[in-house]
Amino acid sequence: MTAADPVISVDGLTKVYGDTVAVDGATFDVRADEIFALLGPNGAGKTTAVEILECLRSPTSGSATVLGHDVTESPRAIKARIGVVPQSFHTFDRLTVRENVALARRLYDDGSDPGAVLDRLDLTEYAGTRFGDLSGGYQRRTGIAMALVSDPDILFLDEPTTGLDPAAKRTTWAQIERLTDLGTTVVLTTHNMAEVEELADRAALLVDGATVAVDAVSALVDQYGGEIKLVVETTGDDDAVETALREAATEVYRDDVGDLVGLFEDRSRAQAAFGRLHELDGDRSIDLTGAGMEDVFLRLAGGTVDSRGDLR
Ligand SMILES: Nc1ncnc2c1ncn2[C@@H]1O[C@H](COP(=O)(O)OP(=O)(O)OP(=O)(O)O)[C@@H](O)[C@H]1O
Numbered sequence: 643m644t645a646a647d648p649v650i651s652v653d654g655l656t657k658v659y660g661d662t663v664a665v666d667g668a669t670f671d672v673r674a675d676e677i678f679a680l681l682g683p684n685g686a687g688k689t690t691a692v693e694i695l696e697c698l699r700s701p702t703s704g705s706a707t708v709l710g711h712d713v714t715e716s717p718r719a720i721k722a723r724i725g726v727v728p729q730s731f732h733t734f735d736r737l738t739v740r741e742n743v744a745l746a747r748r749l750y751d752d753g754s755d756p757g758a759v760l761d762r763l764d765l766t767e768y769a770g771t772r773f774g775d776l777s778g779g780y781q782r783r784t785g786i787a788m789a790l791v792s793d794p795d796i797l798f799l800d801e802p803t804t805g806l807d808p809a810a811k812r813t814t815w816a817q818i819e820r821l822t823d824l825g826t827t828v829v830l831t832t833h834n835m836a837e838v839e840e841l842a843d844r845a846a847l848l849v850d851g852a853t854v855a856v857d858a859v860s861a862l863v864d865q866y867g868g869e870i871k872l873v874v875e876t877t878g879d880d881d882a883v884e885t886a887l888r889e890a891a892t893e894v895y896r897d898d899v900g901d902l903v904g905l906f907e908d909r910s911r912a913q914a915a916f917g918r919l920h921e922l923d924g925d926r927s928i929d930l931t932g933a934g935m936e937d938v939f940l941r942l943a944g945g946t947v948d949s950r951g952d953l954r
Pocket of ligand 1: 664682688
């Protein structure tokens with residue numbers, strides 16, 4: 643393996659359970675040190691695909707390599723170098739955070755000092771607290787600490803912030819982001835499109851077991867997100883603004899409060915128009931509302947997902 647090789651390579655991966663094709667020819671690569679999101683509505687095959695990469699299930703056909711090792715041929719080599727935090731993570735309630743992390747450390751020949759890992763995740767203050775007495779956010783963080791103490795090259799996180807309050811979500815995102823700076827590749831499964839936009843470098847969208855799109859998040863939004871809107875506050879003297887907007891936008895209209903709205907097919911044209919309008923009249927409020935991953939999901943999966951991952 644060279645540094646440029648993907649750390650995970652999935653090609654035509656298929657998993658069949660009886661009559662159910664859970665994964666159907668999924669194909670994607672994960673690059674070193676990136677945050678990669680595996681997306682899809684409930685039942686799309688995310689968990690099955692990830693469990694194959696974690697060597698917990700065997701594929702029916704196709705191939706998957708992790709850190710250069712084939713999942714069916716070298717599961718032990720793979721398991722020694724990955725960390726896994728399941729969504730339903732739980733550990734010993736009556737042991738403290740430090741004791742749980744130390745216990746995880748003893749399962750591996752190599753790894754980090756548990757105290758250093760607690761420090762890295764801002765858990766030192768809670769080192770002496772029993773796991774069962776922690777909030778959901780700190781329990782999840784303990785799970786990440788237990789997975790990191792073996793110094794994995796790849797960390798798999800299954801819905802890392804589901805059920806957390808907004809503040810705990812933000813803290814968890816910041817900590818996940820820091821992991822890649824220290825050379826850990828992160829693979830996360832999530833239903834939360836804000837999480838993907840905030841965290842992920844690239845993403846694959848699975849629908850009915852197949853990958854319908856794999857790319858950088860910004861590229862997915864540009865390609866499938868649809869139109870970008872510029873909303874310009876009405877001040878009564880709007881002629882010059884309207885003319886400038888009409889020159890650049892594909893469509894211009896007034897919304898229900900009378901503000902001028904320009905629709906753009908691509909971000910760079912919208913940004914250029916945004917700059918011109920500001921020069922024209924610096925006092926108006928001008929909002930650029932971009933398309934997002936919700937729009938990508940809507941376009942490619944045929945609906946949006948609710949917080950539980952059901953397609954609506
Ligand atoms: N052990 C199993 N036996 C039979 N069918 C299974 C098994 N595990 C998963 N499936 C089926 O395979 C399909 C894909 O399931 P999977 O859990 O991988 O999807 P998912 O995208 O992770 O969904 P979720 O977001 O709900 O976790 C579903 O139809 C599911 O019912």
